[in-house]
Amino acid sequence: MLRTARLTADEAGLAEAATILKRGGLVAFPTETVYGLGADATNAEAVAGIYAAKDRPSFNPLISHVESLKAAKIQGIFDETARKLAEAFWPGPLTLVVPVAPTCTVSDLARAGLDSVGLRVPAHPLAHDLLAATGRPVAAPSANRSGRVSPTDPDHVLSDLDGRIDAVVDGGASDVGVESTIVACLGGTPRLLRPGGVPREAIEALIRQRLDTGSEGGKSPLAPGMLASHYAPRAQVRLNAAEIRPGEAALLFGPTPLQGNEQAKAQLNLSKNGDLKEAAAHLFSYLRQLDASGARTIAVAPIPETGLGEAINDRLRRAAAER
Numbered sequence: 001m002l003r004t005a006r007l008t009a010d011e012a013g014l015a016e017a018a019t020i021l022k023r024g025g026l027v028a029f030p031t032e033t034v035y036g037l038g039a040d041a042t043n044a045e046a047v048a049g050i051y052a053a054k055d056r057p058s059f060n061p062l063i064s065h066v067e068s069l070k071a072a073k074i075q076g077i078f079d080e081t082a083r084k085l086a087e088a089f090w091p092g093p094l095t096l097v098v099p100v101a102p103t104c105t106v107s108d109l110a111r112a113g114l115d116s117v118g119l120r121v122p123a124h125p126l127a128h129d130l131l132a133a134t135g136r137p138v139a140a141p142s143a144n145r146s147g148r149v150s151p152t153d154p155d156h157v158l159s160d161l162d163g164r165i166d167a168v169v170d171g172g173a174s175d176v177g178v179e180s181t182i183v184a185c186l187g188g189t190p191r192l193l194r195p196g197g198v199p200r201e202a203i204e205a206l207i208r209q210r211l212d213t214g215s216e217g218g219k220s221p222l223a224p225g226m227l228a229s230h231y232a233p234r235a236q237v238r239l240n241a242a243e244i245r246p247g248e249a250a251l252l253f254g255p256t257p258l259q260g261n262e263q264a265k266a267q268l269n270l271s272k273n274g275d276l277k278e279a280a281a282h283l284f285s286y287l288r289q290l291d292a293s294g295a296r297t298i299a300v301a302p303i304p305e306t307g308l309g310e311a312i313n314d315r316l317r318r319a320a321a322e323r
Ligand code: TXA
Pocket: 031, 033, 034, 035, 036, 037, 060, 061, 062, 063, 093, 095, 097, 098, 111, 114, 116, 117, 118, 119, 120, 140, 141, 142, 178, 179, 180, 181, 182, 193, 223, 224, 225, 226, 227, 228
């Protein structure tokens, strides 16, 4: 069990927080919406730690927090609408989902394997200073255990995550209390993925356009994560494989090879030591690489259902079912 440090909201506290993030640790920090549970977005193992700490049973794309629009443009491609929204509402409670830029450094795991990236420049001065000191994108969902309410002060964070994360920056109460509004700008009509701190009307007035919401012109917003159709490999996915059949690619886990591995078209091991955090960190990029081998089927070795294994198996089951 970790000891969770309570860091002061001053230069020394923020320097310590940035050091922890850069070495792959987890730091909760205040934003103007809610407290975020931050990890270096470019480090997939650090991002896997977010899921482990939250006990989250599935992977969804996370918001990467950056210091400025300039920093955001390294990660994502901003069309005219996205640029307008960023210029009007950043820093602030707005997240933009945009196509990944060729220079994007946000890990596959933080994007849940998608070709888009969720970006936000928070307005809270401590969040800003922390991002500036860290100098890289910080992935951060709300800093609560899965299924609990989003925290708006450091005591909420500690009551859920004490002993599971490295530190919390004590910045007092957050003032918006609801999460950021999420808008996807992926070409075509921009879509409201989640209502939040910036009202829909303010966005529509600025871009002089109605935001898309429901699937069939309905009024209800899409459930978070629904839009961007989760990443699915082209190949078939065969779970709990005991052997590799001719022409298959294989996704392994643990020290024992699968039978028939000499006939594999390609094979990658999520974690030779059977470390689920390492496995989560590799999951999306390995699926992509195996898919690129051209194999019709990816055989997947059994992965335990404990800890992060639940989220890994959830993702694999969906990949096996999505046809
Ligand atoms: O106010 C907030 O937004 C807080 C603070 C900490 O910034 N953060 C937050 O993050 O609520 P999170 O990770 O819980 O919300 C992420 C949501 C997901 O539900 C996901 O659907 C959407 O953002 N999202 C992020 N990237 C996406 C992408 N590439 N495509 C579609 N949805 C995306």
